[in-house]
Amino acid sequence: MRYVRNITDVGHLEHDADEGEDKVAKKARLEQLEPMEIVQRYLNNYHRDMEALGVLSPSIEPHASGHIIEQIEYIKKILDAGFAYESCGSVYFDVEKYNKEHHYGKLSGRNIEDLISKTRTLDGQDEKRNPLDFALWKKAAPEHIMHWPSPWSEGFPGWHLECSVMGMKYLGETFDIHGGGMDLKFPHHECEIAQSVAALGHEAVKLWMHNNMITINGKKMGKSYGNFITLEQFFSGDHPALEKAYDPMVIRFFVLQAHYRSTVDFSNAALQGAEKALEKMTETYKRLQHLAAAEKQSVELPDFMTRAYEAMDDDLNTPQVIAVLFEAAKYVNEAADGKIALTAEQLSSLRLLFDVFLVQLLGIRMAETGGDEKATKALGGAMDLLLQIRAKAKAEKDWATSDLIRDELSRLGFSIKDTKNGAEWSIK
Amino acid sequence: MRYVRNITDVGHLEHDADEGEDKVAKKARLEQLEPMEIVQRYLNNYHRDMEALGVLSPSIEPHASGHIIEQIEYIKKILDAGFAYESCGSVYFDVEKYNKEHHYGKLSGRNIEDLISKTRTLDGQDEKRNPLDFALWKKAAPEHIMHWPSPWSEGFPGWHLECSVMGMKYLGETFDIHGGGMDLKFPHHECEIAQSVAALGHEAVKLWMHNNMITINGKKMGKSYGNFITLEQFFSGDHPALEKAYDPMVIRFFVLQAHYRSTVDFSNAALQGAEKALEKMTETYKRLQHLAAAEKQSVELPDFMTRAYEAMDDDLNTPQVIAVLFEAAKYVNEAADGKIALTAEQLSSLRLLFDVFLVQLLGIRMAETGGDEKATKALGGAMDLLLQIRAKAKAEKDWATSDLIRDELSRLGFSIKDTKNGAEWSIK
Helix, strand or coil, X not given: CCCECCECCCCCECCCCCCCCEHHHHHHHHHCCCHHHHHXXXXXXXXXXXXXXXXXXXXXXXXXXXXXXXXXXXXHXXXXXXXXXXXXXXXXXXHHHHHHHCCCCCCCCCCHHHHHHHCCCCCCHHHCCCCCCEEEEEECCCCCCCCECCCCCCEEECCCHHHHHHHHHHHCCCEEEEEEEHHHHHHHHHHHHHHHHHHHCCCCEEEEEEECCEEECCEECCHHHCCCCCHHHHHHCXXXXXXXXXXXXXXXXXXXXXCCCCXXXXXXXXXXXXXXXXXXXXXXXXXXXXCCCCCCCCCCCCCHHHHHHHHHHCCCCHHHHHHHHHHHHHHHHHHHCCCCCCCHHHHHHHHHHHHHHHHHHCCCCCCCCCCCHHHHHHHHHHHHHHHXXXXXXXXXXXXXXXXXXXXXHHHCCEEEEEECCEEEEEEC | CCCECCECCCCXXXXXXXXXXXXXXXXXXXXXXXXXXXXXXXXXXXXXXXXHCCCCCCCECCEHHHHHHHHHHHHHHHHHCCCEEEECCEEEECHHHHHHHCCCCCCXXXXXXXXXXXXXXXXXXXXXXXXXXXXXEEECCCCCCCCECCCCCCEEECCCHHHXXXXXXXXXXXXXXXXXXXHHHHHHHHHHHHHHHXXXXXXXXXXXXXXXXXXXXXXXXXXXXXXXXXXHHHHHCCCCXXXXXXXXXXXXXXXXXXXXXXXXXXXXXXXXXXXXXXXXXXXXXXXXXXXXXXXXXXXXXXXXXXXXXXXXXXXXXXXXXXXXXXXXXHHHHHHXXXXXXXXXXXXXXXXXXXXXXXXXHCCCCCCCCCCCHHHHXXXXXXXXXXXXXXXXXXXXCCHHHHXXXXXXXXXXXXXXXXXXXXXXXXXX
16 A cells, blocks of 8 residues: 655645745745745644644655656646647646546536636636636746746646646556545646546546545634634644643544544534543543453343444444444443453453454554553552552551542542452543 | 755665665665655654654755756756766766866865775776766666656766755855765765855855764674664664663763764663663752752852853863763752752752753753653652652551552662652652
8 A cells, every 4th residue: 555645835826726826935935934944844743743643654745846847747748638738938727628528527516617607807817718727837926936947937836736746656647546625626636637637548546535624613614714723732722712632632533433524523512522432432441451251251242343344344434433332332341340241252352343443443542552651651550559558558447548549649630440340540 | 043954865876986776766676665655764764763862853854856956957057167077868077177176075185186096997987087077967777766857868866966956955055064974074075065166166065064973882883784773773672782772862862972073882881871871860850850949058069051051162062061960960969968058049050050951952851851741740649649658657667558668669660769858769
């Protein structure tokens, strides 16, 4: 499996149309930094946040600015195929001509007549034969910081081009899956399809997968709405709209509770709900590890494993997988509370279920696995000792000591639970 | 301050001469991977290791393969200046001609006659006018995976070129400091100087700084010597030559104990020495935080701050800085042991010294600051409670409980020290 995630460090203009300033260049101008300094900073933060969320890193992470030659070569192919034209040093894709032979808009179910009727006039549009045409190469205005030599002008590639070009370079002329947010379906992905068909004579992507947008308290999130919250702010709680900090695993669990094709609404209530659910899940996972097996079972277990796999096979239905895990959790906790008896075989099938689906597949880090293991291990030992002393004190009716331990621990944020198998502890 | 660290993902040939296979391409061929997949994997590991070591990330991290156009433009400048020539689709720098007007070898104190007498014949050298000439552009052999179009051939840039080109692009025609290992002084940095002078008419670098090499048990480290140990292996201890795992901060502290211009010999004994020294330093730092101030001082403190700054001003003499910190540590520990009395003013000057030089400048993370803070905090609370119970038990002559706590804690790897200010603990 090869996973390519490209970094758009050039060519993404403000209006997602072919006009306006380059987004990176603008930020660089405002902050008086070298454009690539901006890119590096955002890229570092992005990597840091993705790692916190446990998102696997891609096999290759190519930069658009690092593939100018490849983009120029690709533009030549489209020109040779007759689906593009040069105009005032820029090169535009001829959508109308393309649409005569192919369907521009097939992915988003649009058709060109409706599109034309909707398009408003943009400045500099006169360069184009048709308002729907999009730039493959833009001649750089004098104040434009980032530009490269090309057969047509000192300029930069259009932002739809990089994906087709780097996709072909690193995944081949045809590849399996192309992901992206729903907001990129049109025009970005339509333009990618048109570029591939024009340059290669066939589509490059076998399957398009689009995740839905998130909303904040019911409103679309966006700088313009003033309700923009970064992952870093979610992790630190440092944002007026946030009641508290949310652990990256809580965010991850919360997102997986919704299907990737449905919208997710971020609200403090919803996040704290996910937090509680994850705590319950983690608690159950820990209890499952230390659960002792019974000689003979008192109940049959449903075939959770098959049901979880079926849920994933159903277009990655992660909410369904989580529902299965919670149903399985009931059995674990009843066994831990001595209400039912599970055999070694049943326990190991439950452990496999949680390890495969919760840890490996949903990628939820269990508290034990992450963090400073030295301190975590030491803490485990110290807590066992404290609870042992508390048990001893209770047995000897030394209430002063046992109360001291109980009160101090709860003051420190531990919660202690007495079960028939002894006391269990966790950090609130 | 802008810090640029470039990634050589193309053009670095096996023999550091102009022949042999591209290092990245070779690994890709052997592992049947896309070259950039290799680069990404090594880059991810590199970033992970640098972060573990607390090395600050650069402002910009440009890739050689992402600047082919810029390198082609730079080669044109050198050709126009008459210091390079095309030969069989490759372009070579004319060292002999350059040396008539400038001194090739000035940085490493070599002169061209000695160099010529030393050079052995390489295959394909016939393309060159002189064995010392180095490639600016190499025509790609048919089996070569990575190649780009150029005015001279489908090929790739020579590996000396990228640094001059990306340095100029991101730091300007003249910049302050160029770092690197001593092994790069010749020929790499000599060639960089020649390229800048040829293309720009002046040198680009004001100050060259070269760090010395490390050795393993007295031997030069290298794949060929079979004594190659990666940082990851040092951190995990997973290497036959390593007696144990070494914390990244131990490695960092160990390296800083030597001056950057002297060699560092990695041996288990030396690393374990550094480990002990760092533990002592960390211990001292912790005690300093909780030290109570005396009404009046019993001793004068030397002006450690000035001496530490003077050491850094002396070509980054970090071993001297560490010596100053250890001298200061003596005072901290004597105060903690009640042997001397320090005023609040003296304590805050000591705290400032350790924070500025140990933490901020040498970048040594103190145990408290790193790791899973939740577990670390909770552990602190639990240990305080345990030691409180132990003190109580002792007072009540409940030796059973006090012994249980002492024995269990040492079994868990804690070391407990009774001081006149109460018991101190640490994890072994």
